[in-house]
Amino acid sequence: MHDPIRQILKQTDLAMPAPPPGSNLAERVRRRARNQRLIRAVAAGVMVATVGIVSVTAMRDHPRPVVQAKLPAKDDLRWIEADAKYHQMVADLLEKHEREAVRPANSDAEEYLWQLSQQGNRAALILVRSADRIYQESHDRSAAEANYRQVIHLFPDSPAAAVAQQRLRSFDGEKGTES
Numbered sequence: 001m002h003d004p005i006r007q008i009l010k011q012t013d014l015a016m017p018a019p020p021p022g023s024n025l026a027e028r029v030r031r032r033a034r035n036q037r038l039i040r041a042v043a044a045g046v047m048v049a050t051v052g053i054v055s056v057t058a059m060r061d062h063p064r065p066v067v068q069a070k071l072p073a074k075d076d077l078r079w080i081e082a083d084a085k086y087h088q089m090v091a092d093l094l095e096k097h098e099r100e101a102v103r104p105a106n107s108d109a110e111e112y113l114w115q116l117s118q119q120g121n122r123a124a125l126i127l128v129r130s131a132d133r134i135y136q137e138s139h140d141r142s143a144a145e146a147n148y149r150q151v152i153h154l155f156p157d158s159p160a161a162a163v164a165q166q167r168l169r170s171f172d173g174e175k176g177t178e179s
Helices: 005-016 025-061 076-100 109-139 140-153 159-178
Strands: none
Touching: 076 109, 076 159, 109 140, 109 159, 140 159
């Protein structure tokens, strides 16, 4: 098995003179590789600096537009406030639910009753939210009061019933201040 490349390499090795003794060939190769790495690192640093300078200069030449904040209208503020109150109410109900919710252990019937009560709580909360929207959007106090009373009647033990009672008390307080 004669490999032609191997033969060419052997002939080339024989034709070249041996390096002179004490030439420190290995040290020179290491030094050259180190210098090349150093040159590449300096070139990369120069490139990064150039890109940084160009981008800072470009940003200085093109100032950012100033955005002026638009204050919300009075109705928007009331809507935002009502929405924030609603989210606070939901958060309070969830916290109360997490503190009180002890799921029944094993019985399918108990599990079903627990899920049914949770669905009732959700329905009551939806009715309270509906009454809040009616009052906020159309200012129909009597319709909102009717919805709150319906929540109290249909879901008397739910957390939403407590919220509905609170809303009705606030309506009664408003009646007292209006007259």
